[in-house]
Amino acid sequence: MVGVEVAVKGLTKSFGSQKIWQDVTLTLPAGEVSALLGPSGTGKSVFLKSLIGLLRPEEGEIVIDGTDILKCSSKELYEVRQMFGVLFQDGALFGSMNLYDNVAFPLREHTKKSESDIRKIVMEKLELNGLLGAENKLPGEISGGMRKRAGLARALVLDPEIILVDEPDSGLDPVRTTYLSQLLIDINAQIDATILIVTHNINLARTVPDNLGMLFRKHLVMFGPREVLLTSEEPVVKQFLNGSKIGPIGMSEEKDDSQMAAELAMKEAGHHDGSQEVSGVVPQMQATPGMPVRQAVARRQARVRSILHTLPPEAQHSIIASLGDGDAATQVIPAYSDSGAESSSWGNG
Ligand SMILES: Nc1ncnc2c1ncn2[C@@H]1O[C@H](COP(=O)(O)OP(=O)(O)OP(=O)(O)O)[C@@H](O)[C@H]1O
Known part of the structure; x- marks a missing residue:
């Protein structure tokens, strides 16, 4: 079974008079891994929440498996939501439940499976996420990386066709981030789900997804095969990929042209902003040997x-x-x- 395509067209979202983004059009290809980049506050999380119908954009379409979730009935929306597994930033675990019960929760809530069937599934997902032996721990007793893996285990129990991952790297060291990235690629190899990752992490963006997009200035700057963004000469994309101060992204807001010119002059005069120039397309992360072919x-x-x-x-x-x-x-x-x-x-x- 291949995950489903998510087709977004002309999507616009505001909160009151604050426009978050407008006219966003992109298609997450079925069964591929995509990532959405963008500076803080550009509305990446709002986009994820819109895809599962937690927030309602005022214009546009989100078509999932033939259903436009902005126009469908609440019963249809409920059915579409069953296709999703979501990993929120902090794992969004219930603090008073141990990991076993947290991971079992969606199965108990949404299925009529027996406790012995539930046990089989929960233990399989805990094992997949390297959590065997930790099932009796409370979320407060484990590290951030383990909490994320537990959140991922829980996101997988209903066999999702689409997996949304909000900032998998937040709070993790670079090594754990690589392990979690590998886990996402391996899960894609195993269940062929459509995956969307929202991230700030340049290394993850360069090595993990099949497709890359970026939000900036209330627009989708681009979205497409990873090679398009990674070879782009677009100033905001280059700045972001290099983590540089030189470019249109400022500390808290966008810069004007004179500020950008002054910074460029400083750079040309030899001031180094600490960023490292990276360019080009690096090899993509592969599924771990022994996994099914991705x-x-x-x-x-x-x-x-x-x-x-x-x-x-x-x-x-x-x-x-x-x-x-x-x-x-x-x-x-x-x-x-x-x-x-x-x-x-x-x-x-
Ligand atoms: N429920 C809400 N009501 C009002 N405003 C909101 C709501 N949710 C998000 N926002 C606003 O939308 C904007 C985008 O927020 P969002 O969290 O999606 O950004 P982001 O790109 O994910 O940022 P970060 O990378 O820092 O997590 C912010 O200005 C935020 O204050």
């Missing part, structure tokens, strides 16, 4: 091949290199143009 890889290759001509030349070069062939169907198309890109699925901004 079907998303071949599906994505076929999909990316079919839209290759709509992508910017740099992204095309990188994809062709990764496909490892040079046949006529995968030559860079120099005639790429912005108008072509607008009608394609990689960008809308």
